Amino acid sequence: MKEKRIFDAITNVRDEFIEEAMKTRLKKKNSWRKYMAIAACALLVLCARILVLRNGTQNSGLILDVIYPRAYAFEDYDTRREVLEQNPVLESFITALNDFSYNTGALILENKGQNIHFSPLSLYYALAVAASGADGDTKTQLLNILGISDAQVLEEQCGNYYRRIYADNEIGKLKIANSIWLDNDMNGEPISFKDDFVKRAARNFYASSHSVDFSSQETSKAMANWISKNTNGTLSPSIETNPDQILSILNTVYFYDQWINRFDKNKTAEDTFYLSNGSEVKADFMNQTFGSAGFSKGEGFTRAGLGLKNAGHMVFILPDEGVSPYDFFASSDKMKEAFEGGEYFNGEVVWKIPKFGFGSKLLLTDALKRLGVSSAFASDADFSGITDHMAYITDIRQETHISIDEDGVEASAFTQIDYSGSAMPEGRAEMILNRPFIYYITARDGSLLFMGICENPAEK
Amino acid sequence: MEDIEIIELYWARDEAAILESNSKYGGMLNAIAFNILSNHEDCEECVSDTYCKAWNTMPPQKPISLAAYLGRIVRNLSINRWHQRRALKRYNGAEVIISELSDCVPSTNQVEREIEAKELSAAINNWLKKLSKDDRVLFLRRYWFGDSVNKLAGECGTTPNKLAGRMYRLRQSLKYDLEKEGIWL
Structure with missing residues (x-):
């Protein structure tokens, strides 16, 4: 019962301490840069703009946060095995993911006379989120480039794959983070979003949803903060938003790991x-x-x-x-x-x-168009799974960083x-x-x- | 939405208060409950009961920090449920019987116990205030939010063993301070 009394007393500590603990990230005892062997991250920004306003029912959208999979220690092999068993991934999904990497990589890694770093995985997840809210030709073209013909299978596989590769332990980290930024008001006109899309995005893509005003500078700041937080401060891009924008999908992949055999x-x-x-x-x-x-x-x-x-x-x-x-x-x-x-x-x-x-800034829109994704960028794009309003993707950008050293x-x-x-x-x-x-x-x-x-x- | 606006929704008896609470703090509440209960079904029920309790207590309550207010409710509900589950599983019902019989015990020392609880909370607050910000956050992330040692170790860039050592030193420091204040449990 003594423990219960301590537990209760801790429950009642000052509000300010609780708020502080909720908002503060613990300091690293050593900077991750000092002990990492290899670190890489990517940020993908997908922007969608509204075209024509139609009448829609007012719905502020169910805005959801994400609970990430539970982290486990590097040497916790039992949990690792359990995670792998509970989240089967089809061989065809891995093949589709790699084919996508080759198809996009061959176009994106072009000779610019400078270093270039690209994350196909980041692009894949952002497009998969978009595909889950698409219909008609837009959906068909997106599924085609993603190499999985069934949208439900794609979502399930993305969820399972996410949980399989997620790592956050004393050795390293591999975290994909997605977020959807929705504007529920367009120049005074209400825009409705589909709750089902928001829920599925959280469940299968671990995408948190944020209701924002794209005409406000605060939104750019909030998005930049989210990116910085999810890439451990390695990427701090300036995000520009546009009042015409209704939706932005952000994806980050943050990764660091150690060589099995370190370099002397x-x-x-x-x-x-x-x-x-x-x-x-x-x-x-x-x-x-x-x-x-x-x-x-x-x-x-x-x-x-x-x-x-x-x-x-x-x-x-x-x-x-x-x-x-x-x-x-x-x-x-x-x-x-x-x-x-x-x-x-x-x-x-x-x-x-x-x-x-080094870091790279990549514009991916043209490469995707060359690979047959045209409908999503056209004025008649069908994202009816996201909103009843007509919306289309304006651009897709990726910002990445990588560095390697001896440690491990x-x-x-x-x-x-x-x-x-x-x-x-x-x-x-x-x-x-x-x-x-x-x-x-x-x-x-x-x-x-x-x-x-x-x-x-x-x-x- | 700001806390104050959500609290106003509770006071206006607008059910959007629960939706807004869920969208802003649902993740945090689920995490706290799950860290205590390790069971999704129980966790969902506790979070749901938390909104219910918040609905029934606002008004008259008008908390300054909605996160702390809702967090306290879910902690209390979760620990109570954990005790119930533990009693059912491990003590084959005996603890339930004892717990029920405790209703018969005269509650003459209830006021005294409440004062003691307040003194204990005050002493812990004083101790927390003396800590460095990082130690304070670490202590509360572990013992208020229930985050795992592995997760915290990952965030600190250290090993779970090293972090466990740091947590032990913090607990010893609290014990020393409580004894110094003359608080014996």
Whole structure:
């Protein structure tokens, strides 16, 4: 009963302390940047504008917050197994997700002479949220690009996949956050939103809903705060809203993890990185050699990956000398060949990776139009699942960031699984990444979270 | 919607008060209840009862912080339900019988107990005030909102074991302060 008395007394502590605890994020004892091995994040902004006002019933919309899946410790294998068992994901969903990544990546990772970082997963989730509120041709085109013909299956799979890859533990974090910002008033005219859409978005996409006034500057601030909060402060973009806007879907993917085998900082040394324009820059290179590890060689490239503790792998594709990384993005098939093809070997792998950290700002609207998503951007778009008013998407933007360094934790049992008991060495790969290269990060299921091209590690 | 506007809805007997409370604090209330009960069905009922109790107590109540007000209700309802469940499961009904019989115990010391409870809350408030903001937030996130050690450790960028050590030191500090104030439980 003593405990009950303490419990009751704590229940009645001052309101101001409760408010403070509710609004304050705990300080990190160490900045995440100091101990992360790899960190990446993405922000996707999808804006929809209203076209014509029709009569609609007044409905301020049920605005919902999200309860994220329960976090569990890195070594809590029982819970991890339980989560995986309870949230089955179809192989066809992973295939659709990766095909989507190749289709969009081949168009988005184009030669601009600078670093580029893209999250296909972030785009996939934002479009899936939009598809769940679409109908007619708009819905068909969106489902077509997302590679799943049944909207309900898509929603369920997105929900299950979300719970499978969600990680928030002492080693790292992988969190997709979605939010829907609704304007329920257009120049004095009421706009009604469908409660069902808001509820399904919360249930399957963990999307919180916010009722706002897009003509107010406070809305831009609130959206920017939401983004900053969900990317641990790594992204703080300025968001511009428009009074004509009725809906904005925000998606962020925030990720950091540690190498299974950390790089020895004492072996990091400055060396030359050769840019595609013929000039040179200096960069710090991390060095490590594995006596027995897997790698693949294909036409014009060598590919090898490094294991991450929570997620799957970070994989690097080094084009042969004289081959441009963009050659592999000429088509989705060519890209798939570089990401999955080639002949597999097991042997010594020598790593020399420049430390890098940069951000990208991408406009994705044109790429989606080229992939056949036209209706969603047209004045006759059908988003009747969201609102009875006519609305269409105006633009889709993505802002991303990535950085890598040596840190991580000492080799664990995973290392044994990855590197021992393998076949006799069949060759040797030199992953000397001293010229532009491609990289991608996969989740546990092998799906593509991020991809990019490092043109210049010195560029921020 | 601001707290004050929601409270006005309660006073105006407008059922939108419950919808607005749910959209603003539903997530928080669900999390508190679930952290205590670990059962979705019980959690939903407690949150639903919380709105009911809020509806029945406003008016006359006019809380300054609606979050704290609703949070207290859901904490009380959840802990009571947890005791009921525990009694049913573990004590095969005996605790229920004892609990029922407690109605027969003369309540002469009820006032004294209430004063003691107020003193205890005041002492905890004083102790919380002396803590650093980060320690205070950590203590309340664990013992008021019921957030898991794993979750808090993740947010602090530390391991659950290290955080458990920090929590232990905080509890010891509270114990020391309460003893110093002459409060014995």
